[in-house]
Amino acid sequence: MTDFTMIEAAAGRLAGHARRTPLLSSPLLDEVAGRRVLVKAECLQRTGSFKFRGAWNAISALEPAGVIAFSSGNHAQGVALSARLKGIAAVIIMPSDAPAIKINNTRALGAEVVLYDRENEDRDEIGARLSAERGLTLIKPFDMAEVIAGQGTCGLEIAEQAAEAGVTEGRVFVPCGGGGLTSGIALALEAKAPGLRVHPCEPEGFDDVARSLAAGELQRNAALSGSICDAIVTPQAGEMTWPVIQRLCGAGQVVSDEAALNALALAHDHLKIVIEPGGAVALAAALACEGDGPVIAVASGGNLDRAMMVRALDA
Amino acid sequence: MTDFTMIEAAAGRLAGHARRTPLLSSPLLDEVAGRRVLVKAECLQRTGSFKFRGAWNAISALEPAGVIAFSSGNHAQGVALSARLKGIAAVIIMPSDAPAIKINNTRALGAEVVLYDRENEDRDEIGARLSAERGLTLIKPFDMAEVIAGQGTCGLEIAEQAAEAGVTEGRVFVPCGGGGLTSGIALALEAKAPGLRVHPCEPEGFDDVARSLAAGELQRNAALSGSICDAIVTPQAGEMTWPVIQRLCGAGQVVSDEAALNALALAHDHLKIVIEPGGAVALAAALACEGDGPVIAVASGGNLDRAMMVRALDA
Structure with missing residues (x-):
């Protein structure tokens, strides 16, 4: 806590x-x-x-080799920039209906973006699977x-x-x-x-x-x-x-x-x-x-x- | 200087x-x-x-009883707010084609606004006359x-x-x-x-x-x-x-x-x-x-x- x-x-x-x-x-x-x-x-x-505040703090405290996050976009950008400044990889899972500026900006900040359907897919499940497969640390948007x-x-x-x-x-x-x-x-x-x-x-x-x-x-x-x-x-x-x-x-x-x-x-x-x-x-x-x-x-x-x-x- | x-x-x-x-x-x-x-x-x-910077400094330094200024609007607002915070009167001479937001905001900040025609009238002449008539100190927009x-x-x-x-x-x-x-x-x-x-x-x-x-x-x-x-x-x-x-x-x-x-x-x-x-x-x-x-x-x-x-x- x-x-x-x-x-x-x-x-x-x-x-x-x-x-x-x-x-x-x-x-x-x-x-x-x-x-x-x-x-x-x-x-x-x-x-x-x-969102940059929480992302930077979590990545600074945990010192992961790479990170994954899911977000409507603002957490995504916070994690992407924090990861880039730390020199580690970032994969971001975003809803397909997020504003274009958020998707584009997240990509421009160097992250890999994976889109999902907000109504029919479970972002937590996708996040857990990718974390396990690629050895990434999940940076949750709030419950962390x-x-x-x-x-x-x-x-x-x-x-x-x-x-x-x-x-x-x-x-x-x-x-x-x-x-x-x-x-x-x-x-x-x-x-x-x-x-x-x-x-x-x-x-x-x-x-x-x-x-x-x-x-x-x-x-x-x-x-x-x-x-x-x-x-x-x-x-x-x-x-x-x-x-x-x-x-x-x-x-x-x-x-x-x-x-x-x-x-x-x-x-x-x-x-x-x-x-x-x-x-x-x-x-x-x-x-x-x-x-x-x-x-x-x-x-x-x-x-x-x-x-x-x-x-x-x-x- | x-x-x-x-x-x-x-x-x-x-x-x-x-x-x-x-x-x-x-x-x-x-x-x-x-x-x-x-x-x-x-x-x-x-x-x-x-513009608030120059207006506040001039009014603070000169301690006038009341001020007059001419401006396309930004200097006007800076003088108007500075005068209001100092508790003195402000008259602002503005071109009639200034954006509505600048005219309205200057009035909302408590100043009296006098409009003039940018092509056919000399704002310096208007300013000098009003200063003399009403005992106001001219706060120039830049040459001061x-x-x-x-x-x-x-x-x-x-x-x-x-x-x-x-x-x-x-x-x-x-x-x-x-x-x-x-x-x-x-x-x-x-x-x-x-x-x-x-x-x-x-x-x-x-x-x-x-x-x-x-x-x-x-x-x-x-x-x-x-x-x-x-x-x-x-x-x-x-x-x-x-x-x-x-x-x-x-x-x-x-x-x-x-x-x-x-x-x-x-x-x-x-x-x-x-x-x-x-x-x-x-x-x-x-x-x-x-x-x-x-x-x-x-x-x-x-x-x-x-x-x-x-x-x-x-x-």
Whole structure:
């Protein structure tokens, strides 16, 4: 299980390799939101998402001869670049409906890409088989202690940057798929900023974590595809992430595709950053939520096709 | 005249108020460029451009009762926010063909906006009259020692961040209108990173500085409007900026509108930042230039209408 000591060790491994992404804000965005909103711009992380943190930490800690990963794309790029920088082989298993930019970028980063059908094939089975056949170490997208610890370094930065901005009490909205980023940030804030409480954010129809928190036990999504928020569509939270989320997180926030696209367009206008729909659900929730006080929204990734950005800006 | 001591003093005034913007890069962008390209993301500065630096420094140094400024929009926003944070009045004179987002944002930041016709009216005359009538201090967009010193703080950061990235020799491409940012960065690098040489970058048809450098004396643009790079369309460099540019800068780079739009789209894809056309000319030049070695491109601003981003992404 990931604990705070592992997050601190991860921060040491990431120093000089991952970016310390900025915590952005805009008076014009605050006016739209009707509250102070601080945005942790993880879309500016290497490979365009927070996933580089967990991948780099896991590969640095485990020192494998070669790695294999499955991912809708952001974890894929994080693993591919980390492997290339370490000089080891990377095989990435990706759903065939992932955005072209994610498939192309993963290949361009030197990885071998294996595509599978999200509806009819079991990525875990494919991953296990290839790992065994080729002697590769599986780097899981979220349910792996060193991956969660790596994502937790984002929470360490939030704690410091929020304090610098004078924010020590408030809500932290985090896009949530399998829960690696959500649980990692929650663990970091528990230790470093106990006045900041994490709320997982999900797209409509894929709100398993919000329902799990409400029900008090792990729930599963009915569908496995069909959202524009591809980065955070997963069947359910992980065996390692769910207990942390249940213990530390506040109520889940659920966001429509339209609200995610609107948040993406407002981030373009006021923060000058590019967020993908799945990375925009936390900002969307921050713009719509009730209650007082500042909100910190994590913009977890920015890997989207140009057509999706055009759709958001034309809406 | 601005000197390095004034830039250091400006850095002290800006600490805790301006953002230290990141120096971004991407292996995929390097592949497109065929060289290492580092991008100083000043579009992530407060108000979406570097102009906040000079405005904040000038207002902090001069302590005026109220300010007036003229600008195509980015300087306007920098002055408006600085004045609001200082609790003083701001009147902004803007060309009537400035992008709507710049006019609206300047008003939203609390400033009074006065529009003028770029072809038929003299903004200097209007500024002088209003200054006298209402007792306001004119904050010039570039030809003012404290403004140049403020923009020079961007050069201090480039010197430090480039050294951290292992780059101490190479070209620094800077979008150039009146030359405030160009001369400020050049002065900072002269003192802190003498192996880095600034090259001003301009749009086709508005290449007065490139022609001035080639001719060895100050040249003027024939047209005063008609470029999508509105942020850097000025009649000529300033009396204070030109001597610095002549003494310190390498040859000017001239960029087509199409190349600027392509650079803007590639920054969207690979760096996840939003740049306006005038802010993208340095990156465009970095993608097209000859010769060896790394290039640092300053992305000076990101205030563009949604329609312009759609145009760039649809191209």
